[in-house]
Amino acid sequence: MRYAMAIDTLKCVGCSDCVVACQTENNVPIGYCRDWIVEAVDGTYPQLEIELRSERCNHCDNSPCVRACPTGASHYKEGGIVAVYHNECIGCGACIQSCPYDARYSHPEGYVDKCTFCYHRVEKGQKPACVSVCPTNCMYFGDLDDENSDVSRMLKTRKYKVLAPEAGTKPMVYYLI
Amino acid sequence: MATNRRDFIKISALGAGALAITKPVFGWLPDFMKNKEPMDDSKAKRFPTYCEICFWKCAGWAYTNEQGELWKIEGNEDDLHSNGRFCPRGTGGVGMYYDDDRLKTPLIRETVDGVQRYRKASWDEALSFIAKRMQEISEKWGPESIALFSHGSGGAYFGHLLKAFGSASITAPSYAQCRGPREVAFNVTFGSQLGSPEPLDIRDTQCLVLIGSHLGENMHNGQVQEMSQAIDKGATIITVDPRFSTAASKSKYWLPIKPATDIALLLAWIHVIIYEELYDKEYVEQNTIGFEQLKAHVKNNTPEWAYGITTIKPDLIRKSAYEMAKASPSVIVHPGRHVTWYGDDTQRMRGVAILNALLGAWGRRGGFYIPEKFKLPKFPGPKYPKPKKTKSDAHQGKYNLADTFLSNGICEASTINIERDFTYKAWFINGTNLIETLPDKKLTEAALNQLELVVVIDTMPMAITGYADVVLPECTYLERYDEIRVSPHRIPQMALRMPAAEPRWDCKPAEWMARQLAHKVGLSEYFNYESHEELLDWQLRQVGSSLEEMKVVGVKSFDREFDDLYFREGEVPQFNTNSGKIELYSTELEREGFDPMPVYTKHPEPPAGFYRLIYGRAPMHTFSRTANNPNLTDLMDENKIWINPKVAKQWGLKNEQPIWLENQDGVVSSFPIKVRVTERIRWDSVYMVHGFGHSNKQLTRAYGRGASDTQMITNVMVDPIMGGTGMRGNFVTFHVEKPSSKEEVAL
Numbered sequence: 067m068r069y070a071m072a073i074d075t076l077k078c079v080g081c082s083d084c085v086v087a088c089q090t091e092n093n094v095p096i097g098y099c100r101d102w103i104v105e106a107v108d109g110t111y112p113q114l115e116i117e118l119r120s121e122r123c124n125h126c127d128n129s130p131c132v133r134a135c136p137t138g139a140s141h142y143k144e145g146g147i148v149a150v151y152h153n154e155c156i157g158c159g160a161c162i163q164s165c166p167y168d169a170r171y172s173h174p175e176g177y178v179d180k181c182t183f184c185y186h187r188v189e190k191g192q193k194p195a196c197v198s199v200c201p202t203n204c205m206y207f208g209d210l211d212d213e214n215s216d217v218s219r220m221l222k223t224r225k226y227k228v229l230a231p232e233a234g235t236k237p238m239v240y241y242l243i
Numbered sequence: 244m245a246t247n248r249r250d251f252i253k254i255s256a257l258g259a260g261a262l263a264i265t266k267p268v269f270g271w272l273p274d275f276m277k278n279k280e281p282m283d284d285s286k287a288k289r290f291p292t293y294c295e296i297c298f299w300k301c302a303g304w305a306y307t308n309e310q311g312e313l314w315k316i317e318g319n320e321d322d323l324h325s326n327g328r329f330c331p332r333g334t335g336g337v338g339m340y341y342d343d344d345r346l347k348t349p350l351i352r353e354t355v356d357g358v359q360r361y362r363k364a365s366w367d368e369a370l371s372f373i374a375k376r377m378q379e380i381s382e383k384w385g386p387e388s389i390a391l392f393s394h395g396s397g398g399a400y401f402g403h404l405l406k407a408f409g410s411a412s413i414t415a416p417s418y419a420q421c422r423g424p425r426e427v428a429f430n431v432t433f434g435s436q437l438g439s440p441e442p443l444d445i446r447d448t449q450c451l452v453l454i455g456s457h458l459g460e461n462m463h464n465g466q467v468q469e470m471s472q473a474i475d476k477g478a479t480i481i482t483v484d485p486r487f488s489t490a491a492s493k494s495k496y497w498l499p500i501k502p503a504t505d506i507a508l509l510l511a512w513i514h515v516i517i518y519e520e521l522y523d524k525e526y527v528e529q530n531t532i533g534f535e536q537l538k539a540h541v542k543n544n545t546p547e548w549a550y551g552i553t554t555i556k557p558d559l560i561r562k563s564a565y566e567m568a569k570a571s572p573s574v575i576v577h578p579g580r581h582v583t584w585y586g587d588d589t590q591r592m593r594g595v596a597i598l599n600a601l602l603g604a605w606g607r608r609g610g611f612y613i614p615e616k617f618k619l620p621k622f623p624g625p626k627y628p629k630p631k632k633t634k635s636d637a638h639q640g641k642y643n644l645a646d647t648f649l650s651n652g653i654c655e656a657s658t659i660n661i662e663r664d665f666t667y668k669a670w671f672i673n674g675t676n677l678i679e680t681l682p683d684k685k686l687t688e689a690a691l692n693q694l695e696l697v698v699v700i701d702t703m704p705m706a707i708t709g710y711a712d713v714v715l716p717e718c719t720y721l722e723r724y725d726e727i728r729v730s731p732h733r734i735p736q737m738a739l740r741m742p743a744a745e746p747r748w749d750c751k752p753a754e755w756m757a758r759q760l761a762h763k764v765g766l767s768e769y770f771n772y773e774s775h776e777e778l779l780d781w782q783l784r785q786v787g788s789s790l791e792e793m794k795v796v797g798v799k800s801f802d803r804e805f806d807d808l809y810f811r812e813g814e815v816p817q818f819n820t821n822s823g824k825i826e827l828y829s830t831e832l833e834r835e836g837f838d839p840m841p842v843y844t845k846h847p848e849p850p851a852g853f854y855r856l857i858y859g860r861a862p863m864h865t866f867s868r869t870a871n872n873p874n875l876t877d878l879m880d881e882n883k884i885w886i887n888p889k890v891a892k893q894w895g896l897k898n899e900q901p902i903w904l905e906n907q908d909g910v911v912s913s914f915p916i917k918v919r920v921t922e923r924i925r926w927d928s929v930y931m932v933h934g935f936g937h938s939n940k941q942l943t944r945a946y947g948r949g950a951s952d953t954q955m956i957t958n959v960m961v962d963p964i965m966g967g968t969g970m971r972g973n974f975v976t977f978h979v980e981k982p983s984s985k986e987e988v989a990l
Contacts, residue, residue: 096874115492
């Protein structure tokens with residue numbers, strides 16, 4: 067089993083619904099977020115392009131954050147989900163420094179927090195909150211080992227890219243382009 | 244200096260209990276939100292609701308945790324407005340409930356030692372005060388001199404109260420400040436208004452044409468969802484906008500039009516479609532009148548003619564027209580929503596309607612479907628008395644084609660310095676920040692100052708509350724029942740809103756307030772029930788459901804009873820127009836003395852050093868309604884002014900630099916607004932999101948954040964056909980330092 071996400075940049079309108087849905091679902095305090103929107107504008111008026119992306123932890127196969135963690139709080143869960151045991155985290159921030167995606171933040175309660183792919187929902191057969199809420203239905207989540215999963219089907223039929231491939235982290239969030 | 248009878252009072256003059264408190268990060272959060280682990284949703288409870296953050300009214304579920312505290316809101320999968328997916332505003336609706344800046348108690352204006360201020364009042368006292376004043380006004384001026392402005396669900400109950408009292412003057416700024424022109428244009432063309440949600444078959448369209456409509460930034464949920472489905476199915480999107488909107492970035496063709504020239508483009512498109520014989524011939528012949536007149540009318544409106552006006556290359560005008568024709572009849576030239584731009588808006592929307600008619604889109608799959616609305620019987624009660632004054636009296640015989648009272652019309656008819664038969668003496672204002680919603684703030688203030696009673700019913704201390712004699716704190720939609728939602732859609736549906744939490748502080752539902760007022764003014768027989776539940780249950784039982792059932796399902800669907808979703812093959816549909824046909828040539832407009840077919844007129848252009856002010860929406864906010872919502876301000880807490888890099892260079896402006904705006908009439912923005920230097924906007928225009936720049940300190944998160952576009956809108960171009968207030972003829976220039984109104988120099 068290998069959980070992954072594919073996000074269709076051709077459909078995303080950058081509304082930030084994924085951000086607020088994550089915040090309410092996961093009690094992320096106001097002022098912090100586990101996912102966010104990037105708007106990349108390219109060109110000169112009127113020859114323009116915009117790429118809109120919902121970004122988050124890439125749940126990398128080769129996660130620098132897990133390696134960087136001195137206490138073992140950062141770990142891999144079933145299906146390759148990268149997670150943090152909040153009680154084992156000492157808040158040193160080494161993982162934050164090591165992440166090429168800037169996907170982690172220091173929670174005001176003293177530990178490091180990040181996207182969990184909504185593991186608590188996924189283990190009940192639900193989709194992550196961001197995927198469930200997206201009004202444009204531009205996010206696909208599932209098991210890469212299952213060739214019929216939403217995410218496998220999208221990656222089979224569409225062109226895609228990953229962020230910062232040069233970092234060699236083997237990210238599991240794919241962007242359909 | 245003359246003193247106002249109604250000085251603007253900031254709610255902060257209240258005293259203890261309403262003082263601003265600087266909040267720590269968690270200040271507003273309930274304890275459970277400090278949990279390190281996610282909530283266990285098997286212990287959560289859910290309550291059906293429909294959203295009140297905007298007018299789309301998506302149905303969903305409000306979840307509470309084990310302790311009964313509000314946790315999150317999700318869509319109801321059976322709901323056609325949301326398909327189980329709320330937009331960011333709806334998802335962030337919890338913030339409206341948890342906002343500690345909310346109105347907390349009834350307030351009554353009083354004057355102590357010559358100073359006006361608010362004092363806290365009990366509900367009985369506040370409502371008795373209003374009832375007494377209503378009766379006095381009724382005796383002196385007649386009940387028809389009381390008006391209601393509403394942009395919220397609570398308006399239904401105050402509307403019911405006013406109708407029972409003898410006034411029909413009920414209005415919403417969503418008409419003359421927003422969608423009115425398109426309703427009139429489609430009505431005179433197709434004999435049918437569009438309403439909300441618009442019956443657009445976007446999910447099955449092959450070509451979607453957006454003219455200034457920025458779907459994706461305006462989160463009209465169902466439409467954004469269907470646009471995404473259309474993209475999946477390979478539909479072509481064509482966007483006309485001086486700004487490279489999000490929708491433009493999803494489009495095959497973007498027409499970066501010079502603002503205020505849309506009618507020229509529409510006429511050129513009509514010209515191409517007619518003269519290159521690309522229209523749906525059978526449909527046009529069978530269903531329309533006035534084709535030959537239209538053909539003659541647009542003879543000279545070639546793409547080459549339009550090029551010089553719109554700056555859109557003739558080739559692009561032709562190609563985009565061919566694209567529409569190729570998709571015909573599965574094509575939608577989107578009517579937009581906020582269409583009060585230049586004062587000739589009904590005519591522009593006529594151009595849109597005519598184009599749709601030529602392409603055979605009305606009543607066709609992938610075009611405009613025929614919606615059906617569920618009918619719910621009204622609770623039994625006496626008939627309303629016949630109101631002595633109609634909209635014609637309010638509008639002094641003007642704007643006959645407007646099918647509702649106009650907010651600006653009532654506002655004008657409330658100022659005694661304009662000679663007229665009668666003037667309004669009292670306003671009820673529910674869920675609309677009228678002072679920011681209506682253009683021409685001076686006129687609105689003049690009217691407010693002359694009224695004998697102003698009642699504001701709201702959840703938040705919006706600026707308009709400062710003008711009230713009585714402020715009634717309404718509880719949020721998450722704490723109350725409201726009317727059963729029965730909006731038109733592909734199939735009839737109804738949806739329930741019920742409280743998910745007890746009202747915070749001393750807030751009450753509008754229904755309760757209106758009912759108590761009715762008792763106090765002797766109109767109990769119109770509210771002949773004990774509780775809101777009883778009323779709703781009675782209505783639901785008439786259609787074979789019950790409150791109990793709706794509490795479980797939230798949304799209930801029914802089979803269509805009337806027409807098919809589209810015209811049937813071979814059907815000769817009847818249209819509710821003068822001729823019974825689609826009127827390319829409008830006999831109704833002709834009868835009222837207006838151009839029967841749209842004509843392009845040149846609008847003023849910005850003077851040197853000024854830029855046309857274009858405003859719009861951001862997906863995470865609804866006007867100023869959400870400007871203080873903690874969840875949504877976290878996503879966007881201020882607006883910025885979009886400036887083209889060429890212009891920024893001329894002015895030496897940098898990203899994030901705060902600047903002040905000044906408009907053509909010398910009005911300077913109260914607050915600075917940060918610059919966003921971006922290629923996404925034309926060099927002759929600037930853009931900002933509407934709803935920011937609040938001047939009421941009691942809105943602790945919204946105060947002074949960004950600038951108010953409304954403040955810059957002092958030139959209002961009124962649509963002679965229906966009274967809409969065109970707001971896009973305002974031009975602004977920049978100040979890098981706050982301009983002083985007086986020159987004081989130390990010598």
